[in-house]
Amino acid sequence: MPPAVKSKKSVALPAKVPTARKSKFQADLAPSEDSMVRILKTELQMTSNTDFLTDALALLRWAVSERKRGHHIISESSTGERKILLFPRLERVAPEVTLPHVDIHWTDKELESLAELASGQPADPTDALIRAMRQ
């Protein structure tokens, strides 16, 4: 027999999924750059600036990810001639953590001094060091 009073069951409503807002991108281009965009769009058979920007972004993103992994971006001609892309901004993301190992000549006194410094509390950073890390 069903209960006289129906109890309300709390039903979990699906969380409202926020819709991603599309952002607008506007750029001031020099006439030569504007012309370059038009030529590239024609060559690539693109009609919209959005498609152009999307593809350019994908290409730049790929280049950044490759350089971040330490890979070089190289073009190779049919005769085997290779050219390495050297793009200053990309060089900023390249990891350079692989350093070779060398032996250092230490005097006993230097080792004692090194051990004392390394086993103690680290010094506070100087202003110049803070500025350097801010750069």
Place this chain on the structure above:
Amino acid sequence: MAVTIRRLEESDGVEGFDCGDEPLNNYLKHHAWTNQQKVSIGVTYAAVDESAPRTVLGYFTLATSSVPRDRFPQKYVRGLPPYDLPLILLARLAVDKRFSGKGLGHAMIAEALKITLRVADEVGCRCIITDAYPDKAGWYARYGFLPLEGTAATSPQKMFLDVRTIRRALSSESSSAERK
């Protein structure tokens, strides 16, 4: 002047480089590339201007090293991790004298210390050591490098900077940026 600091490339222009110190000039011109690419005993980073991206205006060389734990005096061993002490050697740093006084040295030491932190994060290292000419020791001291005792009078001054101090500088930088 928009300076980029990156690894030395074989085609970089080094012939005109003159920092006023012949061993440092000579290293860049004759050994840096070989040591980096062929025998792998040091990586040289070149400072270049974006308007002339092949002309080296300044450089520094980094390598890793370590001190075996059993070489340390017993009284300090307890305060150290139970392993060899990994460190980075800032082997050379030089600026072409035509570009001195433009902040290149500061930009390069900043980059060297950032690489040090990246190495510390990636593979671990405890400190950075440099061999400073006696007349340049004060410049390194501004960045917190501490002189090691016991360097022979005829040798460059060995100087030490703890990675933890560099991290603190970075966190000081982060917290001041957050406050803005």
